[in-house]
Amino acid sequence: MPFLSTTxxxxxxxxxxxxxRVLLDISRLIDSIxxxxxxxxxxxxxxxxxxxxxxxxxxxxYPRFRSQSVTRQVGAPIQRDHIFxxxxxxxxxxxxxxxSSQEAVQNAQCCVVTREEHDALHRVDPLIDGFERYExxxxxxxxxxx
Numbered sequence: 001m002p003f004l005s006t007t008x009x010x011x012x013x014x015x016x017x018x019x020x021r022v023l024l025d026i027s028r029l030i031d032s033i034x035x036x037x038x039x040x041x042x043x044x045x046x047x048x049x050x051x052x053x054x055x056x057x058x059x060x061x062y063p064r065f066r067s068q069s070v071t072r073q074v075g076a077p078i079q080r081d082h083i084f085x086x087x088x089x090x091x092x093x094x095x096x097x098x099x100s101s102q103e104a105v106q107n108a109q110c111c112v113v114t115r116e117e118h119d120a121l122h123r124v125d126p127l128i129d130g131f132e133r134y135e136x137x138x139x140x141x142x143x144x145x146x
Contacts, residue, residue, distance in 0.1 A: 002077040002115070003061055009078075009112065010071040012146035013064040022057045023105050026050055030101035034093060047090050054108035055080055065111035068140040077115040082108060084130050111141055 033046045058064060061080065070078055082089070084107040092099040111134070113121065120137040134141045 003079070005070045005073055005076045005078050005112075005114070007074055008062060009066055009074075011062075011144075013059060013062070013144040014146050015058075015064075019057055023054065026053050026057065027101040027105045029053075030093065030104060034101070040094075044090060044094070047093055048086065051082070051086055051089060051104070051108040054105055055082075055110040058109055061112055063110050063112060064143060064145050065109065066142055066144055067111065067113040067117050067134075068142055069114045069117060070112050071142060071144075073114065078112050079115055079118040080110040081113050081118055081121055083111050083134075084108070085126070085133075088129060113139060 030047065030050050033043060033050065036043060055063070061078065063080070065083065070076065086108070089104050089107050093101070093104055117137065117139050120139065121133055124133050124136045128136050131141065
């Protein structure tokens with residue numbers, strides 16, 4: 001069952017109470033996972049899950065960042081998209097000891113886009129990341145923070 005845009009997507013984003021504490025907990029969890037001497041694919045899966053917890057904590061399908069299309073097209077199939085590519089965040093966490101878990105948590109925020117926009121984002125040169133990727137895909141994104 002697909003998730004669909006609603007009139008609620010046009011409303012401002014208001015962070016939930018305790019959100020900062022949960023994000024700090026996720027950062028600590030990431031540090032703990034990084035320190036574990038476990039099978040590399042297991043470590044990777046655990047880090048992926050931790051990054052998805054950032055998406056859930058920061059609004060899930062009603063996050064701070066949304067495409068303009070999502071806010072205007074009620075009933076459109078939508079998807080969450082990591083603004084900074086999740087695989088690149090994971091790679092940095094595993095390979096770069098200077099890359100902090102706090103930066104990874106900040107970079108793990110999502111933008112809700114239409115399914116068509118999601119497909120367009122995946123056609124962009126994979127070396128382009130962050131909001132530059134949205135610009136390359138001709139997607140107007142909005143910061144809905146109140």
